Every structure is written in structure tokens, then in C-alpha cells.
Amino acid sequence: MTLSDTIAGLLGLNADDPLHFFVAAILASAIVGTFMLVNVAIAGPWAKRKITAAFTDRIAVNRIGPFGLMVIVADAVRLLSKELIVPEKVDRPAWDLAPLLIAGSALLGFAVIPMGNGIQVADPEVGLAYVFAVASLASVGLVMAGYASNNKYSMLGGLRAVAQNLAYEIPLVLTGVSVVLFAGTLQLGNVDAANTIVGAQQATLATIGGIAIPSWYAFVNPFAFVLFLVANLAEVGRNPFDTPEAPTEIVAGYQTEYSSVYFVLMYLGEFIHIFLGGAIVATIFLGGPAGPVLPGIVWFLIKIWAVFLFTQWARSALPRVRIDQLIEIGWKGMLVLSFANLILTAIIVGVVV
Amino acid sequence: MSLEEPGPRDVGLTKAGEVNYDELEALLGDAVLDRETHLNAEAFVIRPDAVQDTLSTLKEEAGFDFLNCVTAQEYQDRYETIYHMTKYDDRTQEVGVVVPTSKDDPVSESAEPVFRTADWHEREAYDLVGIEYEGHPDPRRILLPDTWQGHPLSLDYDQTKPQIVTLRENRNPLQEDQRLNDDSDTMLLNIGPHHPATHGVLHVEATLDGEQVADVEPDIGYIHRCEEQMCQQGTYRHQIMPYPDRWDWGGAGLLNEWAYARTAETLADIDVPEYAQVIRTMSAELSRILSHMLAVAAYALDVVGDFTATFMYGMQDRETVQNILEDLTGQRLMFNYFRLGGVAWDLPEPREEFFEKIRAFIDDLPEKLEEYHNLLTSNEILQVRTVNTGRLEPEVAKSYGATGPVARGSGIDYDVRRDDPYGYYDKLDWDVVTEDGCDNYARLLVRLQEVEESAKIINQCVDLLEDWPEEDRTIQANVPRTIKPEPDTEVYKSVEAAKGELGIYIRSDGTDKPARFKIRGGSFSNLQTLPEMAEGEYIADLIASLGSLDTIMGEVDR
């Protein structure tokens, strides 16, 4: 049962009627969309500052509201009410579409993510393929932004974003796909749906001291998990792979010329993307929204915020690699390792089954 | 020594190892018109068309391989260019080469083919004084905009004349050669003056071919404010000392003050009491730590990224030092603590508490430096980024007159504190740090290790100060209220500042203000090496190299 179906049931709508179901799905989407936006609103103007501050021994926002939380409202109003400056010779409408695409595509990925407690907009059979496809849409947006801005830093940033994507997309997908070998399906499903990626992870792997360890793929195949985390850092463009933005080299990369609401959208898209990366990690490696005692949605939040924390940690601690090194790491390291991982997983599955 | 064949280095030296000016004069032959005596060294007055010959003879045969500074000035009857030469092997051996040119035709031969460092120095001389250099490869203005009319340090300059300064696009130097073939286009990218990585208002014109830098040229002068002329309008005794602080806002103010103090004290023949020397040495090294910490922290920004923890760690450690210096000088940035003949006041009371503070800092320092090594120098990604990038070979560095950590990172064992001792340095136990890497990594290592050496010096100074007898604590020599050196006394002296050698040339005219005040900023020469390090490399390495030079624009633009 997805959230759309539940809402359709609650409202007495016929889920098999496309129009009725669409209405229910819009409501479900609005809930999921708002939920993710709230997460981003907390992460972007507040949590990111607080986390980075903690890593760098500072205090960060603490003036408005409890723990400085009201800075979220202040920042939202401040950013939205800034003048939108359209630079000379930008390539419209590509320039206007890029922020929409970046923010929209990242949100789109959450359609298939099971967030626990039945919160999931849709559950198609090819969920995993879908989520990878949608997640990589953002690169198109980055290139559009970079090229349409008519700014040299932006263009360099856009080109770097492509290079980075070329280097990490294949290892990311290949590693992600290795869990399909265990599950035997591309459907993400839910905790209680056995023949799905999330459902398959709920089986007990081993029992240590009376505590049942679930067969989360992070436990089953830690190598793939680490590989995926690294590729995911590159996917979301955080240190050591923040080369496309590299503020000290190319100012802000592809987003240099964006101001006002367009800047908000770029920024928002980036953060939703980080959470989407976290959600994928949680879903295919960390048992989705499952966990003891607490409700599923809380576990889901804990897991995606943990991945978010990891990206911020990497950003505070790790130096950035150079663009040519990035290509080499991607193609000569990660790609080979991900092929090895795929075959290794296939052999493990073959031996176990 | 006496048994050895006289090598090329021994030409122009006496048996005692001092410069034999008579022999040098004979060596230079008929190029020499006259001889002058400057307080720091003898100087030969030569014909304006024999500059290259003279300088290359001095360089090749007498071993004067370091063109330290070029001073240009205008007299009532002539223009004059002074090439201050010395040796990387022995800073105490100096010689001046004075090139007079006539008022009507102020042209002399360029020294650029002999010393690359003369490139920028002569451009500056042309820009500010108006002397032209024949054979200079790039005779443009350097500090002032191209459209500027007149030369501000010339005697007939009209300050009230309005100037027109245009904001135009910069020319791509590789524009011509790309239209000829089917090659890709190059792109001129302006990095700076408003850029996160240029450490101040530096403008770098980088011509890119893809991600690589095909041509790079630093463009300086954005905060030129005629510091030299401002110093010429101040009296020796008190009015000049605040200026050196303004040449380095990275915390190295005290080191810069010492440069002026040393020059003016040589000029006015003032002896600084030993107690004041120890205080000066201690506070100057604290100042050096401030500057090096900032360099390391900012380097982390350049290479690691904008939100690196290392930067804030660096800021915190600087904070401790700034508190100590605030206790001592009353200031956190523009210290203005040195005076001619000593320092402004004694150590703060209670002295024990002050010493305790310094000792606590010194004791914690190894642990803190370990943290930098963990976060930076031993990090594999940083090593991949910095090792073997931005190479600066020792010979190239010498030709550009590189000094300070930049020279020492290229394996040049040169430090004014040891080679031409001043203050209390020669009585203390410390080492000159050199690294043979010649790359960005080596320069980072040198700075981190120099912090350790500075701490060693400070520790010894505190030992000395603690036991200093109370009745012998003279902080200030007897200095006349008004200092009026003999007319036409010339002196060039330098100290080891944080970024490199900071030299000051003063010519007196019998009044209580200098007639010519010339500043040799270490960063000025160091920055000139940037194209050597960055051309052909990636943009990221250009930024890393720039950061590793640790230039400060206050000293470059003055």
C-alpha cells in the first residue's frame, strides 16, 4: 500500500480510476514534497551552519529564536526578496529552466522512496532504475546553468560537473545494481513487502547474543556500501569531489550568476539531492525505514540525516581533488572496483543460494 | 682556503672574506665612472649603456647572484637607478650599482636579461619615477593604470592634475595564434581582484586552454597608495614607524617595523640596548607565527575548500598569539611597538603572568602543529594535489630574487636573520628550515616548520627576559628628538620579514624627513615567480601555487 492508495481509500476514491487516483496522488505528493522541503529548510540555512560550525569550533547562528532556528524564516524571506539580476547575454529560457530542473528532478526521486509508516508516493516495479535515472537528471540542469549563464566560471563549473558525472555515474549505478543480485527485483517496496529490495533486507542475517542482525546490504556486502558512499559523495558534489563548485577556484561554478529565487532553487536542489542520495543509501543498503523501537519514519530521518552529516563531515575535513585526478579515480579506480564488486557479489549469491 | 685554487667566487674578496671593492672596480673596467659610499656598501657609478655588462660580470665572476632591489630616484640634475646586489651565499657581501641618466634623455640599459627580477622593478621605476629602460621586454606601467599621465615620484609631477582611468577588457595574449589553425580557442579568465582565492586585490590574467593555464600574468597595483611617498613626508623619529604595519595585515607588522627600525638606526647610528633587542626578537617571532599561521590556514582554504576545519583551527591558534601581542603592544593588528633605538615600553606587569601566557602557548604548540600535520601535510589527497605541482627550481627562484619561505622551499639556504644577523638572533640557538621539494608542498612544510623554529627562539628569549636584572632593563637608547642625518647619506638595509626579505632604502637630504624612501617587499619579488610555477598547470594548481607564495598585497602594491 502506497500513500497514494491509502489516501484514495480514506477519501473513498476509486484507485483504479486514473483521475481519482491522480487526485489522491497529488495529495500524497504534496505531503512528501512538503516533508522533504521541511528537511531541506532545516538543513540548508540552519543545520549545515551548525554542523560546519561544530566541526570548525565555532558557534554559528544563535541569535533569532531558540538555537537560532528562526534564522530559517529570516533567510527564506531575505533570499526570496532579493532582486533577481539577469546578466547580459544569458541564454534564456535555458537559464531559467536550469534551477527548475535541478530542484524539480531531485524532488522527483522521492516518489519511489519508502519513508516508513506507509509514506511512499508510488512503488513501480523498476523503482531502483527510476531513482538512478531521475537523480542523474540534475547534471543536465547543471550543464544548462553553466552554459546559459555566459559566465566563464559558470561554464568551467558546468563542464566540470559533466566530467564528474561521467566519472561517477557508472560506478554508482553498478554498485547500486549489485544489491539487485541479492533481492532479485528492482522494486524498492516496503518493509512488509517481502519480494522487494527493502523487504528482502528485513530477513535475519545472524543472531549475536540474542539480538537479530537484519540482512541489510550494508552488513551483507560492506564493500559495496563503502564504494557507494564514495560514489554518492561525488554524485552530490561534496568534498573531496566538490570540484564543479570549487569556490576558491571558480567562485561558485555553475551557480555564479544566479541570484534571488533562482539561487534559492539551485541551493534547494543541491540539498534535496544530498537527501535523495541519503535516501538511496538508506533504502538499498540500510534496510530502508526499518529499525528497532522507533517508528519507521523516524528511522528513515535518522538514516538520511546521518548521510547528510557524513557529507558535511567530509566537507570540513577532506581536501578537494583536482579535476584530472577525479577522472582518473573514477575510471581507473572506482569503475574497476565496481566491476569487481559486481562479479564478487554474483559469486557470493551463487554460492549461498 | 689558501691552498685552494681561487674559484670564481673568490674574485673581489679580501683574504678575510670581505668584499674587495678595489678589485671589483678593476674587474668592471671602464664602465665605472665613479665610486660612492653608501652606509651598507660601496657603490659603483657606471655608464647607462653598460648595465648588462656590469651586472653580468658581477653575477658571473664575482658571485653577486642576487639582485636584491632596484631603487630609482630623481635628483635636481639627473635620474638615478641603484641596483642593490648581494649574494645568496653571504648576505653581508653587498655592492651597489648606480646608473645615472640625464634629465633630457632618461634612458638606461635594462638589467632584465641578467636578472629576471629586474623586470618588475624597472617597470615600477618607469611607472613612478619616469626612467626608461632600453631592451626591457615589457616596458609598461605596473602599479598605476596604463592611462596615467606623469610619474608620481618625479620632481615635476602635478598632483592636482585630474586623471582619467578607464575600465576596459583585458587583452588575451594568445588571441592571435589561435585563429590561424583549427585549434581550440583560448579563454582569458580574470582571477581577481574580487575573487575568493587571490588573497587581497590581486588580479591574475589567466589564459586558459581547457582547464589548463596557457598563459598567466599577475596584474598588481590595485591598492597602491604611494606608501613610499607617505614615508617621505614623515619625520624619521616617530612619523614613519606606523606605516610598515600597513604593509602586512597578516600579522607580520612587527617584522616590518623592524625593517624600518634597522635601516633608520643604521642611518642615524643608533645602538639598541640589548634588553630591547631581546624584546624585539621575541615579539617579532610571535609576529612571524601570526603570519605563518594565517598562510597555512588560508592555504587550507585554497586547496581543501571553503569550509575546512583547518582554517578555523589556524584562526584560533592565531588568537592566542594575538592576545599575547595585545598585552605587549596594546594592539592586535597595527602594533606600532618599535621605536628608533628600542621599543615603546617594557613588558606588561605582572611580568610573570605575561611569561606564563607565552610559555603556555609554546607548550601547547607541538600538539597543535601535530594537528595541522594530520589535517594537511599527511593527508594523501593534499599530497597528491601539492607534491610536484607549482615547481620553482632554485636557479629560477634566485633569478627572480625570491626570498623567505618561497626560496627556502626551493632549497635555497638563505635567511637574513642568520646571514646578516640583527637583533638577538645570532646569540640564540635555532635553525634555518629548508626543503628541497621546490613545490607547493615544500613551501607549506617550510612554513609549518618555521613556526616551530620561531617557538624555539621565543622560548629562549623568555628565558633571557625572566632572568634579566631589573636595573638593566633599558628599553630605549638615547635618541635625539629630531634626527637629521647628513645630506646625501644613503643606506639600504633589510630584515627577514614573514613573506620574505623586506628591505628599505633611505636617502637623506639633511632635513628630518627622508628624500627618498624605497621599500623592497618580499612578496613583490615572490609574486613575480607565479608564471614560472603556474604556466602549463591546471587552474586548481595555479590557485594552490598562488596560495603557497603567501603574498600580501600591502607589500606588493605599497
Added chain:
Amino acid sequence: MGNPWIAIGALALVGLLIPVGMMVISKLLRPSVPEQGKRSTYESGEVPTGDTRIRFNIQYYMVALLFVIFDIETVLIFPWTVIYRSALENGVGLTRVLAPMLVFVGILVVGLGWAWRNGAVKWVRSPRAEKRKDAR
């Protein structure tokens, strides 16, 4: 159970409406003070020389071509991973399920190795910049 793609379409609509809504709110809130100076492209405060519509040297061109090949091959791996486990569970021998894919991945890896050896899998250095470096 409704058609999941309708639900995804609904989220796409929401994903579009949220940014558009923000743009509308911003439009209502923000001032507009048109002025020529601030519209110039940002290039560290200098006047840009030329624009970005040039024949720029893409130094990873070969890598991009390789990417197209490998990305398509990745798509071909997807169906195999899906049936792999159930095929095994239904008694198909390990060699029969694994060997063809090993051959397939093997061909890919050989291709990668060949490209690697030929220097295609790297950032191509600019000859112009290299020449300048050597001239130094």
C-alpha cells in the same frame, strides 16, 4: 492499487509547482531596479574579455565517448541482475547464469584496459599549455 506512474506524474507536477510557487512569491516580494552596471557578467570585477561561446578545449572528450558506451552496457546488466537469483533458485546452474555475464563484463573490462593503455581514459593535456611550460 493505482498505477504507480500516475502517482509519479503527480509528484512531478508537485515538483514543478513548488519551485514555480516560490518564483511567484519571490516575484511579489522582490524589488526590481534595472540598471546597466549590475547586469554585466561577473568576472572578479573586471570587464570580461569575449564571452563563453567559444570552441573551448574539452579535455575529457574521449572519456565522454567511453561513457556513452559503458552507460549503455550498464543498462544491459540490469535485466541480468534481476533474474540472476531467481534463475539460480529455480535450479539453473551457476555457470549457465554467471558465465555469459562474466564474458560480457570481461569484454567491457578488456575494452577499458585497451582504452586505458591507449591513454583515452584520462584528462588530455593541452598541447598549447604544455608547450608554454616547456618553453619556460
